[in-house]
Amino acid sequence: MRAEVSETIAGTDFDALLARIADDVQPLVSQGKVASYIPRLAQVPADRFGMAVATLDGRRFSIGDAGTAFSIQSISKVFSLSMALDALGGDLWQRVGREPSGSPYNSLVQLEDERGIPRNPFINAGALVVADVVLSKRRDGLDALLAFIRERAGNADIQVDTDVAESEALAGFRNAALTNFIRSFGNIEQPVEAVLDFYFRQCAIAMSCEDLALAFLHQADGGRCRRTGVQVISPVRARRINSLMLTCGTYDAAGDFAFHVGLPAKSGVGGGIAAVVPGALALAVWSPGLDERGNSLAGTAALARFTELTGWSIF
Template sequence: MNPEENTADLVARFDFAATLARIAEEVRDLVGQGKVAAYIPRLAEVPADRFGMAVATLDGRVFEVGDAATPFSIQSISKVFTLTLALEALGGDLWKRVGREPSGSAFNSLVQLERESGIPRNPLINAGAHVVADVILSSTPTAQADLLEFVRARADNRAIVMDEEVAASERDAGFRNAALANFIRSFRNLDNPVERVLDFYFHQCALQMSCLDLARAFLYLANRGRCQRSGQSVISAERAKRINALMLTCGTYDAAGEFAFRVGLPAKSGVGGGIVAVVPNALTLAVWSPGLDEKGNSLAGAAALDRFTALTGLSIF
């Protein structure tokens, strides 16, 4: 990409269909490698040999390859949606209850909560997401329905659901999440009963979306907080900027530095094998491949995003 070239002009003329096809071919040997998230029994059943990728541009075009239309469990990607809702509900006071720094630890680590008096390091790790869930529960009596409506509106897909079997599987295997939530509650950083917080959290992780859904749903973060279709404000431009910053520094857990080095885009991953990335003022892209690396990020997905920024020159750096 020529530094003097306008990003919008580049996006308008770029052959994304051919690029996605090339990427799918180049990462083929990685698809099926890694390990699925077997600690959640329902996710352990997902075939590891799946790969899909989608791009949605601010000028309304959508491109896809492979299994891009197949819904999967988005897991921690949902934390971006709940963070958006919590910021709208509580504003800047949210940062009194959760930090904004990378954790440097595993996404479900208990260690830092002890040292930092129950204040999670950031909202994109599990502990932080529990505090965010608590804020949403305190702001509306219909938290789960509100979240589902928000996601359906962003993706322009009324068929999106929360998979009850996945939510039940999360609950049955959710001992560490229960420990996190109870620990935070012991520091009086949860106002709602732990059971309610966990139920909401397990259901947000159980959202079933495809790469196409996710690429469309994240467009407001590429568009300074505005809905690409209607032009209406979803969140302020300042808050969209903050969320993108958190995705860059915290969105891929304790691999965030390596991911920024390789890919150079704000992104959020989930142990269902999905990753969504944002090219500000241009487009969003989502990739899915269930095999995970040792940090819990999609092995083939991270490689695909690396190739995308290398081939297109679309990076924030």
């Protein structure tokens, strides 16, 4: 990140900035479609909008529904990826790729030709392999994941929304098909039921924008958690995870997202998006209405407006 970004952070009126962004994107709130294939998510009011910023110099800013917990869904894949890399290191990339898929996040089409090796860890197929890796090394995988997230967010009350998890399991036929298909190629080692249970529950973790901004802050600081002083992951690993968020973090809209927003980010069909400005801050936005590619409509617009107004993209 350019040096001038960190130099201007201290003088930025973030309260005014967030207020302007919220006002600018308000016409888009409720225009998208709330995820309906998971019945519990279909019940979330579409008129919600929240945004939060956490800076490396310790300041916190938020607006709207930023304190409301929601189902983070695929945003959780960033945290489980960190755990899988701890377990296998670079050997993980023999089991999952690092390329954008160009297909919907829940697609099966590439797995046949590519012999059960998912394109990247952020599509559903790749996240299921990551879940398998975590469970192979940690029988307490979900508890370990929750502990990791709680520590990063500084919030011991973060929990799995069991209603959402049950709803996911009842509607999870495609994920079950993905897991069994990958298993047929030998790239799932743990029992399919255990992998699916872990995956459904990790996606059902409930966090607020304020939680997420704090939980992603180490990704903006070379893997270091300034609140605790812990080097959570190495600087190289933080950079590589950021690169995957940029190229693969917003499903098959990653190119458009990089073009309009220009920040590493991970979205979820619960309507959340977490993003980082390396060397400066982390931010999160939530608006449940999704575009046709499964990303928050108002949330994407809010992040685009953020980089337009500040100039803080990585490009």
